[in-house]
Amino acid sequence: MRDRIRVCLIGCGRAGMIHAKSYAGLVNGAELAAICDADAKNLAAAQKIVNVRFVYNDYREALKNDEIDAVIVVTPTRFHKDIVCAAANAGKHIFCEKPMASSPEECDEMIESCRKNNVKLQIGFMRRFDKNFKRGREIIDSGVIGPVAMIKSNTYGPSEPKEWMYDIRNNQGPIGEVNSHDLDICRWYAGSEPRRIYAVGNNFRSPEKAAEYPDYYDSCSVTIEFANGVIGVVTGAQYVQYGYDARTEILGTKGIVKVGTQRADSVETVTRDMTIVSDSMDSWRTLFREAYVAEAQAFADSILNDTEPQVTGYDGKIALTMVNAGVRSYLEKRPVDI
Numbered sequence: 001m002r003d004r005i006r007v008c009l010i011g012c013g014r015a016g017m018i019h020a021k022s023y024a025g026l027v028n029g030a031e032l033a034a035i036c037d038a039d040a041k042n043l044a045a046a047q048k049i050v051n052v053r054f055v056y057n058d059y060r061e062a063l064k065n066d067e068i069d070a071v072i073v074v075t076p077t078r079f080h081k082d083i084v085c086a087a088a089n090a091g092k093h094i095f096c097e098k099p100m101a102s103s104p105e106e107c108d109e110m111i112e113s114c115r116k117n118n119v120k121l122q123i124g125f126m127r128r129f130d131k132n133f134k135r136g137r138e139i140i141d142s143g144v145i146g147p148v149a150m151i152k153s154n155t156y157g158p159s160e161p162k163e164w165m166y167d168i169r170n171n172q173g174p175i176g177e178v179n180s181h182d183l184d185i186c187r188w189y190a191g192s193e194p195r196r197i198y199a200v201g202n203n204f205r206s207p208e209k210a211a212e213y214p215d216y217y218d219s220c221s222v223t224i225e226f227a228n229g230v231i232g233v234v235t236g237a238q239y240v241q242y243g244y245d246a247r248t249e250i251l252g253t254k255g256i257v258k259v260g261t262q263r264a265d266s267v268e269t270v271t272r273d274m275t276i277v278s279d280s281m282d283s284w285r286t287l288f289r290e291a292y293v294a295e296a297q298a299f300a301d302s303i304l305n306d307t308e309p310q311v312t313g314y315d316g317k318i319a320l321t322m323v324n325a326g327v328r329s330y331l332e333k334r335p336v337d338i
């Protein structure tokens, strides 16, 4: 192994370009050597932002390049399994965005391909690298709030859904796209595996879509029973319009830890009409900017030091299992055992 890894980004969209910027100068021991996107327009746009030696429109060509040590897979979720398995068979280390794949069976195939080819596999749960979420975990581990009883985690996003997002039979909706982060963080804080899930949801903000997409939901609540008795409650919403809102509470038997705030900073303006005004967090890109760099650094370090990634394929598989059980519970209107 070289003392510096060369990375190829596969998928230069919204999340992909965050990773591109991390590896283009912010990660010690790693460099962005190549980018790949199936869409010529997106590829050209990415080339204007980052300077790389190799550019591909077909990931299979990128995998033939011996100069590339690792790939960062940030395509839409339905392509993750094929790309990850092909990359593992080509001997590349892999960072794969969440949700890991479409089914637990696909996750198993990805994990097995990486094991067989002795390459690293890290999944994109960057909240585990965020300094506030990490501090939450340290406080739990210190014992100061006593054993954890209940975890409440919400993520509400501002953006209007894209047309494909209304079709819940072909994507998992907010439970997958947004709340997979909350489900993973609940499991991380609970220190236990999920046993049963019950989800309810409804469409409040796009009533005009209800006739064409009767299963669409823009708001949901997911209750999780963990094996050690901890109760998780995850709420999700999209198109909330007031900003990006991600907060988690961990209630112990002797105290509570609250992680996250809606505020963008600590600046307040108070005027004589007796109002207090401050800025709202606009986006996950802003809130987790440093966490994305820290997660990229951890991936590079795990390759260079030959250590286990901090968020494994198994973590990705369990989160995906929770997502799929949640969507099934919502559609079938009953609790689902895991």
Ligand SMILES: NC(=O)c1ccc[n+]([C@@H]2O[C@H](COP(=O)([O-])OP(=O)(O)OC[C@H]3O[C@@H](n4cnc5c(N)ncnc54)[C@H](O)[C@@H]3O)[C@@H](O)[C@H]2O)c1
Pocket: 010, 011, 012, 013, 014, 015, 016, 036, 037, 038, 039, 042, 057, 059, 074, 075, 076, 077, 079, 097, 098, 099, 124, 125, 126, 177, 284
């Ligand atoms: N960790 C996070 O916070 C976070 C945030 C957003 C998205 N995501 C995840 O990242 C993934 C991508 O989401 P996005 O919002 O960036 O999507 P996007 O649509 O903005 O970008 C996807 C890109 O992949 C390209 N692409 C599609 N098929 C390809 C293929 N076969 N080979 C190469 N390129 C291909 C598309 O042309 C597009 O440029 C999803 O799995 C999503 O859930 C994670």
